[in-house]
Amino acid sequence: AKEAGRGGHAFFERYMFDEAEDNRLLEQDVRQALGGDGLGLAYQPIIDADSGEVVAREALLRWRHPKRGEIPPDQFIPIIEDAGLIHQIGDWVIREACAEAATWGSDMRVAVNISAAQLSGAGLARTVLGALAATRLEPSRLELEVTENVFLGDDAATLASLERLRGLGVRLVLDDFGKGYSSFGYLSRAQFAKIKIDQSFVRGAAEGAKDCVAIVHAILALARGLGVETTAEGVETEAQAEVMRLLGCDQLQGFHFGRPVRANELPRTQRQDSRR
Numbered sequence: 001a002k003e004a005g006r007g008g009h010a011f012f013e014r015y016m017f018d019e020a021e022d023n024r025l026l027e028q029d030v031r032q033a034l035g036g037d038g039l040g041l042a043y044q045p046i047i048d049a050d051s052g053e054v055v056a057r058e059a060l061l062r063w064r065h066p067k068r069g070e071i072p073p074d075q076f077i078p079i080i081e082d083a084g085l086i087h088q089i090g091d092w093v094i095r096e097a098c099a100e101a102a103t104w105g106s107d108m109r110v111a112v113n114i115s116a117a118q119l120s121g122a123g124l125a126r127t128v129l130g131a132l133a134a135t136r137l138e139p140s141r142l143e144l145e146v147t148e149n150v151f152l153g154d155d156a157a158t159l160a161s162l163e164r165l166r167g168l169g170v171r172l173v174l175d176d177f178g179k180g181y182s183s184f185g186y187l188s189r190a191q192f193a194k195i196k197i198d199q200s201f202v203r204g205a206a207e208g209a210k211d212c213v214a215i216v217h218a219i220l221a222l223a224r225g226l227g228v229e230t231t232a233e234g235v236e237t238e239a240q241a242e243v244m245r246l247l248g249c250d251q252l253q254g255f256h257f258g259r260p261v262r263a264n265e266l267p268r269t270q271r272q273d274s275r276r
């Protein structure tokens with residue numbers, strides 16, 4: 001048993017070491033990618049449920065690693081955060097997304113994801129202000145998406161940070177709504193312009209799961225009461241789109257309407273000019 005224990009320990013240590021080594025190499029690669037063109041944004045359309053028109057696009061970080069190919073943001077963003085690079089990269093994302101959106105039709109919005117780590121510290125408001133000024137993007141055309149994770153840390157600092165951002169005229173969006181345990185409670189913490197209903201409920205409601213239908217119904221009623229817009233996330237089929245439309249969701253987003261694509265692949269007709 002002792003042998004096995006030691007063996008197991010050695011294996012564990014080795015595994016840990018390899019993973020740390022792996023992350024260290026990835027971190028070096030991220031630093032390099034920052035200077036080059038490995039890091040980029042993809043944009044996914046958000047559709048008005050009634051008119052079917054594209055009313056916004058969500059910017060999603062993409063990293064094409066020279067050897068490993070595309071690495072999903074869920075995997076590399078934690079590494080970026082551990083390496084202390086999230087502010088640098090997050091700032092770049094905001095500036096890039098604003099510059100891109102400034103080339104679109106004048107009422108199309110752009111949504112940018114903000115992690116809890118980015119929200120701590122006063123730098124974010126300065127970055128947003130700088131990006132808006134540099135690109136002359138109307139503040140109301142910028143949406144900042146946060147998940148309820150941002151409320152897990154220092155609450156007072158988070159609320160102050162959100163309030164400062166809202167003071168700039170940008171729209172705050174509560175992402176992955178319903179996925180956590182306290183979504184309803186968090187909704188009253190800050191003044192959100194919109195909530196995004198997590199894909200799991202969209203899927204469940206379309207499959208006729210009674211609890212999912214009831215929860216989506218309740219979310220939409222609450223949002224309506226609070227004057228908060230709603231977007232259904234991860235809509236993959238017409239059946240899912242139809243259910244969310246019927247339940248009264250304002251906007252729809254998902255592969256059914258369009259996958260995230262790089263800026264140069266966006267439909268030309270929806271762009272104001274071709275500056276870039």
Ligand code: C2E
Nearest residue numbers: 060061072073074093113114115234235236254255256260
């Ligand atoms: P999220 O904010 O919930 O973004 C939606 C994710 O769902 C995206 O994955 C998108 O590609 C995917 N998706 C969209 N429609 C569908 C669909 O119909 N079906 C399915 N199965 N998936 C769909 P992605 O691009 O891999 O991003 C994953 C997460 O990484 C995001 O989740 C967000 O939390 C984070 N992330 C992405 N870009 C950034 C960024 O620039 N900054 C920060 N802080 N986080 C980011």
Ligand code: CA
Nearest residue numbers: 058113145175
């Ligand atoms: Ca999001």
Ligand code: CA
Nearest residue numbers: 175176196233
């Ligand atoms: Ca989401």
Ligand code: CA
Nearest residue numbers: 176198199233
């Ligand atoms: Ca999600």
